[in-house]
Amino acid sequence: xxxxxxxxxxxxxxxxxxxxxxxxxxxxxxxxxxxxxxxxxxxxxxxxxxxxxxxxxxxxxxxxxxxxxxxxxxxxxxxxxxxxxxxxxxxxxxxxxxxxxxxxxxxxxxxxxxxxxxxxxxxxxxxxxxxxxxxxxxxxxxxxxxxxxxxxxxxxxxxxxxxxxxxxxxxxxxxxxxxxxxxxxxxxxxxxxxxxxxxxxxxxxxxxxxxxxxxxxxxxxxxxxxxxxxxxxxxxxxxxxxxxxxxxxxxxxxxxxxxxxxxxxxxxxxxxxxxxxxxxxxxxxxxxxxxxxxxxxxxxxxxxxxxxxxxxxxxxxxxxxxxxxxxxxxxxxxxxxxxxxxxxxxxxxxxxxxxxxxxxxxxxxxxxxxxxxxxxxxxxxxxxxxxxxxxxxxxxxxxxxxxxxxxxxxxxxxxxxxxxxxxxxxxxxxxxxxxxxxxxxxxxxxxxxxxxxxxxxxxxxxxxxxxxxxxxxxxxxxxxxxxxxxxxxxxxxxxxxxxxxxxxxxxxxxxxxxxxxxxxxxxxxxxxxxxxxxxxxxxxxxxxxxxxxxxxxxxxxxxxxxxxxxxxxxxxxxxxxxxxxxxxxxxxxxxxxxxxxxxxxxxxxxxxxxxxxxxxxxxxxxxxxxxxxxxxxxxxxxxxxxxxxxxxxxxxxxxxxxxxxxxxxxxxxxxxxxxxxxxxxxxxxxxxxxxxxxxxxxxxxxxxxxxxxxxxxxxxxxxxxxxxxxxxxxxxxxxxxxxxxxxxxxx
Amino acid sequence: xxxxxxxxxxxxxxxxxxxxxxxxxxxxxxxxxxxxxxxxxxxxxxxxxxxxxxxxxxxxxxxxxxxxxxxxxxxxxxxxxxxxxxxxxxxxxxxxxxxxxxxxxxxxxxxxxxxxxxxxxxxxxxxxxxxxxxxxxxxxxxxxxxxxxxxxxxxxxxxxxxxxxxxxxxxxxxxxxxxxxxxxxxxxxxxxxxxxxxxxxxx
Ligand code: FES
Numbered sequence: 001x002x003x004x005x006x007x008x009x010x011x012x013x014x015x016x017x018x019x020x021x022x023x024x025x026x027x028x029x030x031x032x033x034x035x036x037x038x039x040x041x042x043x044x045x046x047x048x049x050x051x052x053x054x055x056x057x058x059x060x061x062x063x064x065x066x067x068x069x070x071x072x073x074x075x076x077x078x079x080x081x082x083x084x085x086x087x088x089x090x091x092x093x094x095x096x097x098x099x100x101x102x103x104x105x106x107x108x109x110x111x112x113x114x115x116x117x118x119x120x121x122x123x124x125x126x127x128x129x130x131x132x133x134x135x136x137x138x139x140x141x142x143x144x145x146x147x148x149x150x151x152x153x154x155x156x157x158x159x160x161x162x163x164x165x166x167x168x169x170x171x172x173x174x175x176x177x178x179x180x181x182x183x184x185x186x187x188x189x190x191x192x193x194x195x196x197x198x199x200x201x202x203x204x205x206x207x208x209x210x211x212x213x214x215x216x217x218x219x220x221x222x223x224x225x226x227x228x229x230x231x232x233x234x235x236x237x238x239x240x241x242x243x244x245x246x247x248x249x250x251x252x253x254x255x256x257x258x259x260x261x262x263x264x265x266x267x268x269x270x271x272x273x274x275x276x277x278x279x280x281x282x283x284x285x286x287x288x289x290x291x292x293x294x295x296x297x298x299x300x301x302x303x304x305x306x307x308x309x310x311x312x313x314x315x316x317x318x319x320x321x322x323x324x325x326x327x328x329x330x331x332x333x334x335x336x337x338x339x340x341x342x343x344x345x346x347x348x349x350x351x352x353x354x355x356x357x358x359x360x361x362x363x364x365x366x367x368x369x370x371x372x373x374x375x376x377x378x379x380x381x382x383x384x385x386x387x388x389x390x391x392x393x394x395x396x397x398x399x400x401x402x403x404x405x406x407x408x409x410x411x412x413x414x415x416x417x418x419x420x421x422x423x424x425x426x427x428x429x430x431x432x433x434x435x436x437x438x439x440x441x442x443x444x445x446x447x448x449x450x451x452x453x454x455x456x457x458x459x460x461x462x463x464x465x466x467x468x469x470x471x472x473x474x475x476x477x478x479x480x481x482x483x484x485x486x487x488x489x490x491x492x493x494x495x496x497x498x499x500x501x502x503x504x505x506x507x508x509x510x511x512x513x514x515x516x517x518x519x520x521x522x523x524x525x526x527x528x529x530x531x532x533x534x535x536x537x538x539x540x541x542x543x544x545x546x547x548x549x550x551x552x553x554x555x556x557x558x559x560x561x562x563x564x565x566x567x568x569x570x571x572x573x574x575x576x577x578x579x580x581x582x583x584x585x586x587x588x589x590x591x592x593x594x595x596x597x598x599x600x601x602x603x604x605x606x607x608x609x610x611x612x613x614x615x616x617x618x619x620x621x622x623x624x625x626x627x628x629x630x631x632x633x634x635x636x637x638x639x640x641x642x643x644x645x646x647x648x649x650x651x652x653x654x655x656x657x658x659x660x661x662x663x664x665x666x667x668x669x670x671x672x673x674x675x676x677x678x679x680x681x682x683x684x685x686x687x688x689x690x691x692x693x694x695x696x697x698x699x700x701x702x703x704x705x706x707x708x709x710x711x712x713x714x715x716x717x718x719x720x721x722x723x724x725x726x727x728x729x730x731x732x733x734x735x736x737x738x739x740x741x742x743x744x745x746x747x
Numbered sequence: 748x749x750x751x752x753x754x755x756x757x758x759x760x761x762x763x764x765x766x767x768x769x770x771x772x773x774x775x776x777x778x779x780x781x782x783x784x785x786x787x788x789x790x791x792x793x794x795x796x797x798x799x800x801x802x803x804x805x806x807x808x809x810x811x812x813x814x815x816x817x818x819x820x821x822x823x824x825x826x827x828x829x830x831x832x833x834x835x836x837x838x839x840x841x842x843x844x845x846x847x848x849x850x851x852x853x854x855x856x857x858x859x860x861x862x863x864x865x866x867x868x869x870x871x872x873x874x875x876x877x878x879x880x881x882x883x884x885x886x887x888x889x890x891x892x893x894x895x896x897x898x899x900x901x902x903x904x905x906x907x908x909x910x911x912x913x914x915x916x917x918x919x920x921x922x923x924x925x926x927x928x929x930x931x932x933x934x935x936x937x938x939x940x941x942x943x944x945x946x947x948x949x950x
Contacts, residue, residue, distance in 0.1 A: 068826075635887045
């Protein structure tokens with residue numbers, strides 16, 4: 001059973017319809033004791049098939065217990081008092097009256113006197129009481145006094161902001177760059193334009209918050225988080241810093257109602273609930289309300305972007321100059337990324353500057369920096385291609401340097417009917433104009449060795465034939481549990497129904513945060529390794545039982561044995577005895593050899609219908625193709641891609657944080673006035689999972705959270721440009737902007 | 748400067764007014780005890796009321812300002828319905844009241860006395876889950892799952908009302924439910940599958 005030192009594998013993928021195979025050989029050296037790699041030739045029974053989400057019934061029945069649903073007898077509810085000013089200092093804080101109110105169990109200050117208030121919503125104090133109604137009554141009795149300072153919540157007028165023309169174009173001169181300028185001069189066609197995006201909030205449906213319970217010095221906390229171990233450590237430290245003698249800390253996040261990048265930190269609400277529970281000596285629950293969720297838990301920053309570029313007579317990009325200005329809150333970064341695979345041979349430059357304002361800082365949000373940068377860059381490319389008289393698809397095929405995506409462009413264009421869609425002319429004077437656009441997606445993460453931490457997985461085989469696969473990392477809705485069950489089933493050769501997958505308890509082996517599309521590639525091969533080790537142990541037991549050499553016993557297809565001496569899985573497991581086989585798998589480092597591809601590729605196509613009377617844009621249909629390495633849980637992967645496209649429609653057409661400049665407060669911090677895409681806005685959506693054996697570890701999976709969310713808004717922006725003949729360069733593409741664009745065309 | 752610590756829109760004061768009005772008009776006919784000649788006033792303290800939930804009468808202690816959502820969740824531990832927006836704009840707390848979908852955050856618990864309430868938990872009380880719940884799993888009509896119970900209840904109401912709903916009707920009936928993960932298409936598939944199987948509506 002020992003692993004061969006050198007293994008030849010086949011990486012890549014069989015032909016997409018109408019195209020050619022892209023398969024290559026590699027010789028890799030798996031770590032001692034690891035399973036032999038799966039590759040492009042492996043015949044899977046479970047991986048890549050449609051498997052029901054293993055916790056689907058719990059979720060659909062309403063019986064899944066999220067942090068928000070955890071409750072204990074005698075538990076108190078809590079809320080945070082938030083600063084109503086955008087900038088200043090806390091001058092006075094009077095909590096006594098609040099603590100004497102009926103039903104109040106604890107009141108804690110969260111800001112020291114004299115400390116800075118940095119945005120509307122900065123946490124001042126927290127109160128726990130029998131019901132939220134009691135807490136609200138008590139919070140009204142807190143007197144907080146502030147020294148006010150002047151604030152600014154509009155990054156476009158921040159001190160460092162670039163000069164803008166009346167039409168919103170960046171007017172600041174470009175910094176000198178002789179070679180680039182020369183290349184621009186030589187180019188056959190050049191173009192320059194400014195793009196802009198607005199602040200988007202994560203809008204997870206379960207708000208941030210937690211339930212804390214102290215047993216002496218031991219803290220147990222349920223937290224709505226996408227980083228169980230990170231938050232566990234953060235809270236242990238933060239409580240110690242507050243002078244609490246902290247024993248063990250156990251964190252639970254078995255079900256999490258969305259995160260999208262906003263839930264890496266336990267935040268002030270996480271600390272507050274621990275402090276309140278400690279002071280009240282009973283369990284306390286503190287979940288933010290919707291306004292707090294919109295205004296205090298981060299966002300995708302808005303940005304200004306400007307590009308100038310040129311193409312030669314062949315339509316190749318020869319010069320590319322890009323600069324961006326991103327809003328950061330009172331701290332943080334508003335970074336923007338742009339595609340680099342179109343400009344491999346160009347003289348190029350990119351620059352970015354953060355602009356601080358007195359508002360809630362950005363947090364990572366699904367492909368941080370990407371949807372905004374791709375919107376600007378891909379729309380700019382379409383404008384440039386149009387000037388040069390080249391079809392946008394042909395322009396991509398000429399300039400894109402990533403071979404996988406070149407296949408995806410061709411396959412996707414055929415599926416979508418690109419040529420026909422672009423050839424269709426809108427009738428002159430028609431009220432409704434249709435148009436089509438496309439855009440690329442990219443993300444790079446093969447998991448490394450879980451970012452340098454040797455993450456583990458527990459696999460147990462019980463004598464009743466059931467199997468557990470357990471990780472202390474969280475499943476924030478992407479299907480991590482299902483993926484773990486599928487990989488385990490595949491390795492053991494048994495049905496998924498025998499397997500229980502568990503996530504979210506820090507009493508299980510450590511796993512990474514759900515961020516940057518790292519979780520699956522960081523733990524999938526550890527899940528497999530744990531199952532592989534457990535299988536070896538079972539095989540040893542069976543070999544002894546039937547009296548054949550170990551090397552002759554196999555475990556596959558629901559049977560364990562050798563030749564005619566085969567035991568059914570259930571019978572083999574009966575030999576285990578009362579103590580289960582209990583193995584700990586680990587994430588070995590990626591193979592030293594080059595993977596087939598180090599970053600995930602994707603492409604999306606969109607069709608829109610624009611009402612020229614109202615300016616309303618409807619996305620009528622979209623097609624997306626996405627690679628995430630080897631596709632493990634197909635149905636859940638498709639759900640994730642379709643969901644990313646829906647979020648992209650939302651970002652393209654609806655979402656915008658609106659700030660009141662005078663008060664510094666968000667004006668639409670709810671779901672009535674902050675619109676996210678609903679079922680009425682849903683286009684006809686189709687996606688194709690492009691499964692690729694990357695050959696970087698024993699499984700070869702890459703992450704999927706970010707990549708499909710990169711392209712959508714850009715493809716829609718391009719489709720609107722095609723429909724109305726003028727670009728709308730400012731997200732979200734709302735009716736007013738469409739009407740203004742149409743008017744500019746007439747004028 | 749002293750800033751009053753009001754956290755914004757104060758529903759407490761709003762509800763105080765509307766609760767009294769609500770009881771004076773509709774609440775009394777529904778109350779379990781005899782109707783007094785003059786409108787009886789409740790509050791501001793706590794009262795025990797009986798709610799008819801999933802066919803069983805259950806006692807729960809509420810204030811006049813307590814919402815049906817809070818009563819179900821905090822009083823009866825029926826945590827399938829979720830508080831997401833608390834303003835009737837997301838559908839996360841959808842339950843059926845006399846067969847009609849309502850958002851639990853916009854109904855006062857006392858106004859629900861005497862009404863027949865159905866929560867998502869009722870669909871898995873029997874030996875096999877309701878076909879709609881099974882089809883949500885089959886169609887993977889969920890990701891994080893936080894909106895899912897509300898989606899299931901709006902879908903159930905859609906099926907009960909329409910039998911075999913058209914796409915347009917499904918979009919109408921689900922238009923009050925928000926899903927951040929983007930499961931709308933698969934939710935509609937689950938409804939259609941259930942309608943085709945003929946089990947929509949019953950258990
Ligand atoms: S499944 Fe996450 S909000 Fe709908």
